[in-house]
Amino acid sequence: MNKPLEGIKILDLSRVLAGPLGSMQLADLGAEVIRIEAPEGKDDIRHWWPFVDEESTYYLSANRNKKSVTINLKKDEGKALFKKMASKADVIIENFKTGTLDRLGLGYETLKQLKEDIILCSVTGYGQTGPYKNLPGYDPVIQAVGGLMDITGHPDSEATRVGTPVVDIMTSHYVAISILAALRKRDMNGDGERIDLSLLDIQVASLGNIVSSYLLKGHISKRMGNAHGNITPYETFQCADKPIMVAAGNDRMFYQLTEMMGHPEWKEDPRFKTNADRIENRTELRELLESEFVKKGADEWEELLSSAMIPCGPVNNVEQVFNHPQVRARQMVQNSSHPTLGEIKTVRNPIKFTNTRVEATSHPPILGEHTEDILMDYGLSEKEIRVLKENGVI
CATH class of the missing domain: 3.30.1540.10 (formyl-coa transferase, domain 3)
Incomplete structure (x- = not known):
């Protein structure tokens, strides 16, 4: 059964959560998503507790239906290898600090020379412009700076972050939405696109009625615990x-x-x-x-x-959530096979089409699991791959 994004190739340079969650949504919809990681595995999310054997449950939550290739982008051979892959890609996702891709010689203008209609989606804490553009931005910091923390918690308590990394999760949705829009635009006129997503922008836009109350009325909302400022009970x-x-x-x-x-x-x-x-x-x-x-x-x-x-x-606590009769009826847990862990359970993608199944068809990849197979698909010989390994390129 064909999936909506079959035939779309995405190179995912992103790490931690917002980018990987966004690319996972696209992978669930049929895109071929290839994670490009450093050979030594620098993605922090691979090392976050708790673990199942040696695999981080955090990493497992954001990377199903992808492949993993290791490339050292600091080496000239690694850059050349990435360019070879980029020339056949539709989309590239990255969340390096602002300017890093340009310093590596792999910025948007370079990528356009390799493939004129390439789509580059950049995710940063504060965006590609403005006085904060070079600063790192992590979810709880953005919750604080972006106003969410100030309105979360009880009136007599300190400002409180939301219990999940909600800014990263919201940003992942914009990663998927913006890329889908760019692909649609490309289908219509053949143009590529540079997408600039900022966690702070997305947090500010997601304040919803809080923003409207301030911009139209000058009202500064305060913490109300579990109550609502405009409706009761x-x-x-x-x-x-x-x-x-x-x-x-x-x-x-x-x-x-x-x-x-x-x-x-x-x-x-x-x-x-x-x-x-x-x-x-x-x-x-x-x-x-x-x-x-x-x-x-x-x-x-x-x-x-x-x-x-x-x-x-x-x-409910999380155990009660997964025992809830409606959650069970909606089959929000799915099983997949993992090469070292055996059968693992993950939460199902909530999109339910009538004519298309959206499900986990492959496990979150082990670091570099698909490197040799994919490089051979790009025409490299076993000898060339062996040399690249010996030189620390892959």
């Missing part, structure tokens, strides 16, 4: 056993909530009749709701409120 409540998240996003849902809790009089209370009223009197409303939620378990409340189509759910 839209937060967690402690039940008899564990917390539950309730998102009564409109008046109808709130009225249904009062019925389910056995207090229909609350919807007639002038303090709570509209969302604006509830925002103004959120402290009093929360106290009333808390006194009721602690009378039943979270699962019991979920069943009761869901029957009235009120969005809600218990606060």
